Amino acid sequence: MDFKDYKGVWVFIEEKDGEIPSVSLELLGAGRKLADKRGTELAGILIGHHVKQLASPIFEYGADKVYLYDQPIFENYRTESFMKALLECSNKYKPEIILFGATSTGKDLASAVATDLPTGLTADTTELDVEEETGLLLASRPAFGGNIMATILCKKYRPQMATVRAKVMKALEREPGRSGELIEETIDLKESDIRTKVLEIVRETTKKVRIDEADIIVAGGKGLGSAEGFQLVRHLADTLGAAVGASRDVVEAGWIEHPHQVGQTGVTVTPKIYIAIGISGAIQHIVGMKNSGIIIAINKDPEAPIFDACHYGIVGDAFEIVPILMQQFKAALNREEVSHVREV
Amino acid sequence: MLHIVACIKQVPDTKIIKMNPKTNTMDRRTAPAILNPYDAHAVEEAVRLRERYGGKVSVVTMGPPPAVKAIKKCIEIGADEGYLITDRRFAGADTLATSYAVTKAIEKISKENPVDLIICGKMTIDGDTGQVGPGIARRLDIPPLTSVNKVVEINQTERTIVVHRKLEDGYEVVQSTLPCLLSVEKTVNEVPYAPFPNMLKAARYKPHVWSVDDLDDVDIKQLGLKGSPTIVSKVWAPPKPQGGEMLEGNPQQQVEQLLSVLLDKKELFQSKEGV
Numbered sequence: 001m002d003f004k005d006y007k008g009v010w011v012f013i014e015e016k017d018g019e020i021p022s023v024s025l026e027l028l029g030a031g032r033k034l035a036d037k038r039g040t041e042l043a044g045i046l047i048g049h050h051v052k053q054l055a056s057p058i059f060e061y062g063a064d065k066v067y068l069y070d071q072p073i074f075e076n077y078r079t080e081s082f083m084k085a086l087l088e089c090s091n092k093y094k095p096e097i098i099l100f101g102a103t104s105t106g107k108d109l110a111s112a113v114a115t116d117l118p119t120g121l122t123a124d125t126t127e128l129d130v131e132e133e134t135g136l137l138l139a140s141r142p143a144f145g146g147n148i149m150a151t152i153l154c155k156k157y158r159p160q161m162a163t164v165r166a167k168v169m170k171a172l173e174r175e176p177g178r179s180g181e182l183i184e185e186t187i188d189l190k191e192s193d194i195r196t197k198v199l200e201i202v203r204e205t206t207k208k209v210r211i212d213e214a215d216i217i218v219a220g221g222k223g224l225g226s227a228e229g230f231q232l233v234r235h236l237a238d239t240l241g242a243a244v245g246a247s248r249d250v251v252e253a254g255w256i257e258h259p260h261q262v263g264q265t266g267v268t269v270t271p272k273i274y275i276a277i278g279i280s281g282a283i284q285h286i287v288g289m290k291n292s293g294i295i296i297a298i299n300k301d302p303e304a305p306i307f308d309a310c311h312y313g314i315v316g317d318a319f320e321i322v323p324i325l326m327q328q329f330k331a332a333l334n335r336e337e338v339s340h341v342r343e344v
Numbered sequence: 345m346l347h348i349v350a351c352i353k354q355v356p357d358t359k360i361i362k363m364n365p366k367t368n369t370m371d372r373r374t375a376p377a378i379l380n381p382y383d384a385h386a387v388e389e390a391v392r393l394r395e396r397y398g399g400k401v402s403v404v405t406m407g408p409p410p411a412v413k414a415i416k417k418c419i420e421i422g423a424d425e426g427y428l429i430t431d432r433r434f435a436g437a438d439t440l441a442t443s444y445a446v447t448k449a450i451e452k453i454s455k456e457n458p459v460d461l462i463i464c465g466k467m468t469i470d471g472d473t474g475q476v477g478p479g480i481a482r483r484l485d486i487p488p489l490t491s492v493n494k495v496v497e498i499n500q501t502e503r504t505i506v507v508h509r510k511l512e513d514g515y516e517v518v519q520s521t522l523p524c525l526l527s528v529e530k531t532v533n534e535v536p537y538a539p540f541p542n543m544l545k546a547a548r549y550k551p552h553v554w555s556v557d558d559l560d561d562v563d564i565k566q567l568g569l570k571g572s573p574t575i576v577s578k579v580w581a582p583p584k585p586q587g588g589e590m591l592e593g594n595p596q597q598q599v600e601q602l603l604s605v606l607l608d609k610k611e612l613f614q615s616k617e618g619v
């Protein structure tokens with residue numbers, strides 16, 4: 001294998017309902033940095049049906065090139081069809097690095113492609129860097145239940161591959177009108193070559209909780225004592241117009257459902273304000289919220305590790321502090337005429 | 345008659361793991377070895393399918409000799425046979441080398457009794473990648489179906505299977521030809537307490553134990569550390585955050601300071617739509 005043949009950083013672009021999910025845009029941001037450091041180009045690889053119009057946002061978010069496969073066989077994501085396209089493209093153009101979101105699709109596709117190439121694949125990366133001279137990708141991730149961080153290298157194979165967690169990298173500002181080179185590819189694949197069929201896609205009607213999209217999160221922990229005590233968190237969230245988050249222990253106690261869980265085995269969130277109430281601040285919780293804008297912690301134990309991770313801390317009893325906070329907040333709203341109006 | 349193979353792994357319980365802060369390595373004495381929790385669901389699903397359609401459930405694992413204990417746990421859940429492949433030459437395998445070795449074991453199992461379906465857990469709690477399942481599928485050239493949270497049906501005459509794959513906002517119903525490989529979510533089933541007869545059987549059970557030499561057509565270069573493209577170059581403790589400003593005073597005063605922090609961001613509270 002001659003490493004000199006391998007050039008450029010690729011990002012696998014996901015597509016859902018005609019849009020690019022934010023994780024792919026974040027990867028373009030991260031990929032741009034790697035490509036600039038290596039003095040090479042950043043490309044998006046886009047596979048789907050009727051997706052060509054998505055090439056321009058990919059350029060506007062930082063790519064120099066887009067490799068496009070736009071064929072009916074790619075109507076729905078299937079491992080076998082997408083994998084074949086990506087393998088063919090990678091073997092033809094030889095990228096040095098390919099990044100995927102650590103989403104169910106991204107992980108599924110990356111695992112299959114890495115096995116066939118074959119090459120090394122680092123899962124759930126949270127930090128990325130590249131050696132300027134050698135192009136060696138430094139992919140770091142939490143390991144052993146978040147107890148340590150590990151940097152993983154793939155020295156002897158190219159391309160180097162990694163899946164990257166959502167919400168840890170930053171997308172670039174969109175640059176309207178920025179454009180690049182669109183490379184349209186086609187692959188000779190028949191429906192009969194693919195052994196799986198998507199029979200139906202069912203969107204769950206109940207509105208899914210998406211706390212990762214909230215600007216403000218009030219999160220509660222075991223310190224609230226009981227399901228009734230946890231109501232305090234819901235009330236404060238209502239008052240502030242915030243989403244409700246929780247620690248894993250709270251979810252395991254059944255006070256709230258899993259989609260509200262913040263942390264390593266829950267959701268990673270980056271709200272503008274994160275208020276942690278009665279949460280001790282275990283490392284597995286911290287990794288899920290540490291990139292929030294302002295972190296506020298209320299805990300009665302002055303030694304709680306959450307105070308190391310917050311911007312503002314209050315040592316005190318939640319059941320004393322929070323009611324005062326709600327009352328003063330409402331009063332302040334009226335006074336300042338901040339119109340948190342609930343128009344009907 | 346279906347032959348279902350579940351891939352399982354014995355893992356240190358990362359919930360109660362202690363790290364050596366000097367070397368950043370795991371203190372194995374403090375970490376009891378358990379059956380990877382996700383794999384218990386894989387075995388349970390295999391057992392349920394056997395009960396529905398008839399057949400046999402085998403479990404396979406690559407690991408050190410004590411992994412026999414994890415196999416016994418699977419027998420308790422209801423598996424019929426267990427295979428352990430164990431050899432120093434497997435040591436240090438990353439996901440690519442692991443999928444290679446496990447595939448070689450499945451190929452050997454398949455020779456006696458062809459395999460119709462392979463079930464893996466979503467991920468291991470120590471490796472934590474979810475990559476081994478799809479890797480095995482690719483090596484056997486069968487379709488991988490990940491994120492499976494329900495098996496709807498198997499049609500043995502048509503040789504097809506229909507499953508639900510979990511999506512961010514729902515699920516998709518997918519049909520595949522058999523054989524194929526499923527990686528299952530925890531929500532696919534609940535693992536009940538083991539029935540007493542199974543526990544008796546497990547206590548007495550002796551799994552098949554194979555070394556590299558017992559497997560066929562093995563390319564030694566693809567095993568263990570040598571066969572692993574990824575290497576861990578550095579481990580470190582996650583940086584301790586710096587800590588922020590403590591708001592002092594009585595509760596009333598603390599809240600007043602907090603309020604001024606919040607109201608600095610008052611645009612956030614204005615733009616909310618009424619719901």
Ligand SMILES: Cc1cc2nc3c(=O)[nH]c(=O)nc-3n(C[C@H](O)[C@H](O)[C@H](O)COP(=O)(O)OP(=O)(O)OC[C@H]3O[C@@H](n4cnc5c(N)ncnc54)[C@H](O)[C@@H]3O)c2cc1C
Pocket residue numbers: 144145146220221222223224246247248249250261262263264265266267277278279280281282283284285288298299300301304316317318319358359360
């Ligand atoms: C592999 C692995 C993955 C994990 N993933 C996650 C994850 O994704 N998310 C997650 O959150 N955890 C996760 N955990 C669990 C994590 O290690 C902690 O156990 C958990 O976060 C603790 O939850 P807690 O802070 O609510 O509870 P506790 O640690 O019990 O903390 C309760 C806190 O409340 C305070 N308190 C008590 N009463 C009051 C009061 N009246 N007013 C104010 N404060 C009060 C106490 O001082 C204490 O600090 C994971 C663990 C492992 C091993």
Ligand SMILES: Nc1ncnc2c1ncn2[C@@H]1O[C@H](COP(=O)(O)O)[C@@H](O)[C@H]1O
Pocket residue numbers: 350351352353380382383386404405406407439442446463464465466467468469471472473474475476477
């Ligand atoms: N050493 C192993 N032996 C057998 N199966 C394994 C092994 N490692 C992983 N698996 C299977 O692959 C799944 C995903 O593992 P991982 O990629 O390590 O997260 C697990 O849930 C198991 O079903």
